[in-house]
Amino acid sequence: MAKAKYTRGADGYFSTKVWDGTYNPVTGQKNRKNLRTKKSSKALEDMVNEFKANVTDRKNIRNVDITFFQYARKWKEVYKAQRSNATKAMYDNIIEKHFIRIDHVKLQDIDRMHLQIMLNNADGKKKIQQQIMLTFKQVLRSAVADRLFPANVMEDIFRNVEPVKYEAKEKRALTSIEKQAVFKADFLEQDKIFVYLIYGCGLRREEALALTIFDFNLSKKEVSINKAHDLTSGKPIQKEPKTNNGYRTVPIPDKIYHTVAAYIANLKSGGHTYLFTMRNWDPMTKSSYDKMWKRILREIEAVSGESTAGLTAHVFRHNYCTNLCYQIPQISIKKIAQLMGDTEAVVLKVYNHIILE
Numbered sequence: 001m002a003k004a005k006y007t008r009g010a011d012g013y014f015s016t017k018v019w020d021g022t023y024n025p026v027t028g029q030k031n032r033k034n035l036r037t038k039k040s041s042k043a044l045e046d047m048v049n050e051f052k053a054n055v056t057d058r059k060n061i062r063n064v065d066i067t068f069f070q071y072a073r074k075w076k077e078v079y080k081a082q083r084s085n086a087t088k089a090m091y092d093n094i095i096e097k098h099f100i101r102i103d104h105v106k107l108q109d110i111d112r113m114h115l116q117i118m119l120n121n122a123d124g125k126k127k128i129q130q131q132i133m134l135t136f137k138q139v140l141r142s143a144v145a146d147r148l149f150p151a152n153v154m155e156d157i158f159r160n161v162e163p164v165k166y167e168a169k170e171k172r173a174l175t176s177i178e179k180q181a182v183f184k185a186d187f188l189e190q191d192k193i194f195v196y197l198i199y200g201c202g203l204r205r206e207e208a209l210a211l212t213i214f215d216f217n218l219s220k221k222e223v224s225i226n227k228a229h230d231l232t233s234g235k236p237i238q239k240e241p242k243t244n245n246g247y248r249t250v251p252i253p254d255k256i257y258h259t260v261a262a263y264i265a266n267l268k269s270g271g272h273t274y275l276f277t278m279r280n281w282d283p284m285t286k287s288s289y290d291k292m293w294k295r296i297l298r299e300i301e302a303v304s305g306e307s308t309a310g311l312t313a314h315v316f317r318h319n320y321c322t323n324l325c326y327q328i329p330q331i332s333i334k335k336i337a338q339l340m341g342d343t344e345a346v347v348l349k350v351y352n353h354i355i356l357e
Contacts, residue, residue, distance in 0.1 A: 004040075004041035004042075005041050005044075005045050006041040006044045006045065007041070008041075012038055013036040013037065013038055014036060014037055014038070014039070014040065014041055014043070014044040015034060015035065015036035015037075015044070016034075016035055016036075016044065016048060017032040017033065017034050017035070018032060018033055018035055018048055018051050018052065019031070019032050019033075019055070019152075020032065020033045020051075020055060021055040021150035021151050021152050021153075030151075033051070035047050035048060035051060055150060055152060065106070066106070066107050066148075067103055067104065067105060067106055067107060068099065068102060068103075068105050068106070068107045068110050068114070068139070069095070069099050069100055069102065069103035069105075070103075070107075071107045071139065071143060071148070072095045072099050072135075072139045073095060075138075075139050075142050075143075076088070076091045076092070076095060079142060084230070084232075084239070085230050085232035085233060085237065085239075086230070086232050089232050090131060091135060093131075094128075094131050094132055094135045095135070098118045098121065098122065098128075098132050099118065099135075099136075101117060101118055101121060102114045102117060102118065107143060107148055107149060108148065108149060110140070110149070110157075111153075111157060112156070112157040112158075112160050112161050115132075115133070115136050115157060115161055116161060118132050118136070119132060119133070119161075119164070126164060126165070126166035127166050129164045129166070130164045130166040132164075133161075133163070133164050137158065140154045140157070141154070171314065171315060171318045172310050172311075172315060173315070173318065173319060173322065174311075174315055174316065174318075174319040175304075175306070177304040177305075177306055178300060178304060178306075178308070178311065179319075180303075180304075181299075181300045181303040181304045182195055182196070182199050182300075183255075184303045185296075185299040185300050185302065185303045186299055186302070186303075187295075187296065187299050188295065189263065190263075190275075190276060190277075190292070191292055191295055191296050191299070192259070193259070193260060193263050193275060193276075194208060194275075194276055194292065194296070195296055195316070196256040196259060196260060197211070197223070197256070197260070198313050198316040198317060198320075199256075199316045199319070199320065200252065200253040200255065200256040200320075201223060201250045201251075201252065201253075201320070202250070202316075202317045202320030202321060202324075202339065202340060203223075203225065203250070203317065204228065204242065204246075204313075204314070204317060204341075205289075205313040205314070206228035206229050206230060206231070206239075206242075207225050207227075207228050207241065207246070207341075208275075208276065208313075209228075209229040209231075209236065209276050209283065209284055209289065210227045210228050210229040210236075210238060210283070211223070211274070211275045211276070212273045212274055212275065213264050213267050213268055213272075213273060213275070214273070216252075216260075216264055218261050218264065221251060221252045221254075221257055222249050222250065222251055222252060223249070223250055223252055224248070224249045224250075225241060225246060225247065225248050225249070225250065225341060226241065226247055227239070227240065227241065228240070228241055228242065228246075229283060229284075231284075231285065231286040231289060232286075234285055234286045234287065235285055235286075236283040236284060236285060241341060242341065243341070243342075243343075245337070245338075245341050245342055245343055246341040247341075248338060248339065248341050250339055263275070276289075276292075293313070297311060317340075320340075321336065321340055321347070321350075324336045324339065324340075325347075333347055333348065
C-alpha cells in the first residue's frame with residue numbers, strides 16, 4: 001500500500017502550505033496559502049492539485065477590468081513620480097509608442113507573445129528593445145505585487161523570451177588636436193567659459209548650466225556644485241545634482257582661472273547671476289544650449305581642420321576623469337570619485353581599463 005503523502009496533525013487536520021503565485025512586495029518571499037482538511041491525505045492532495053491548477057490558470061488573482069497599457073500608464077504616474085525627468089521621458093516613450101501596440105490586451109491576459117510583438121516592432125534598435133524589456137518587466141512585477149498578475153506566469157514569460165543584449169558605444173576621447181583647440185578657438189566669451197569649465201573641472205552639462213557667481217570662491221580657486229538644470233522639457237528646471245555624491249567642490253586649474261575670474265567679475269559688475277544665459281539673461285533653454293554647442297563645434301573645427309563628429313560635453317568630462325586616472329597613485333581613486341561627483345564603484349567600472357594601464 002502506498003504511503004500517504006500527508007499525515008494527520010495533533011489537531012486532527014491534514015495540512016500544508018502552497019504558493020499562491022504571488023510574492024511579498026517587501027521581503028520578496030513567496031506568499032503561501034494554508035490548505036487543510038479532516039478527511040484524508042488524498043483529499044488534501046486533491047485540494048493542492050486544484051489550487052495549483054488555479055494558480056497556473058490565473059484564477060488566483062484579483063479580477064480587474066484594466067488593460068496592460070492602462071496599468072502601465074498608472075504605474076508610471078504613481079510609482080515613478082519621483083524619478084528624474086529624463087527617466088520619466090524614457091518611460092513615456094516606451095509606454096506611449098510601444099506598449100500602445102497592445103493597448104487592447106487585458107493585463108491578466110498578457111503573455112510572452114505580446115512582449116515579443118513589441119520587441120519585433122523595434123527590430124534593429126537594441127537600446128529601445130532593452131528599454132521595452134526592462135519596462136515591461138518592471139510593470140509586471142508591480143502588477144504581481146498588487147496581486148493583479150500571477151508571479152508564476154511572469155516567471156514563465158521571461159524564462160522563455162530571449163534576453164536583449166545591448167552595450168552602449170564606448171565614449172570617445174578628446175583628440176590631441178581638440179585639446180589644443182580648446183585654447184586656440186575663437187569662441188564667444190560665454191562659450192569659452194563653458195568649454196573651459198567642462199574641460200578643466202569635469203562638470204556635467206546640467207551642472208555647468210546651473211552655475212551662478214555665488215558658486216565660486218575665487219580666493220580659494222574653487223567652484224561648488226550644488227544644483228543642476230534639467231532641460232528635458234526644453235525649459236531649464238532646477239534640480240539637485242545627479243546623486244548625493246554630486247555635491248562637491250572642485251579646484252579651478254590655473255590655466256583657466258584668470259579667464260573665469262574675469263568673466264565672473266564682469267557679471268557681478270553688471271548685476272547678473274547666472275554664468276550661462278540667453279540674451280535676456282534668463283538661464284539657457286534646450287534650444288539656446290543647442291545653438292551654443294553648435295557654435296562651439298564650429299569654432300573647434302575651424303581651428304583643428306577635423307570633424308567634431310561625436311563630440312559632446314560629456315566627452316570633456318570623460319577626458320577630465322581619464323587625466324585624473326593617469327595620475328594614480330599620486331591621486332587616490334577615492335579622491336577621483338569625489339572630484340567627479342561619483343562613487344568609487346562607478347569610477348572603477350567605467351575607467352578600470354585606464355587604471356590597469
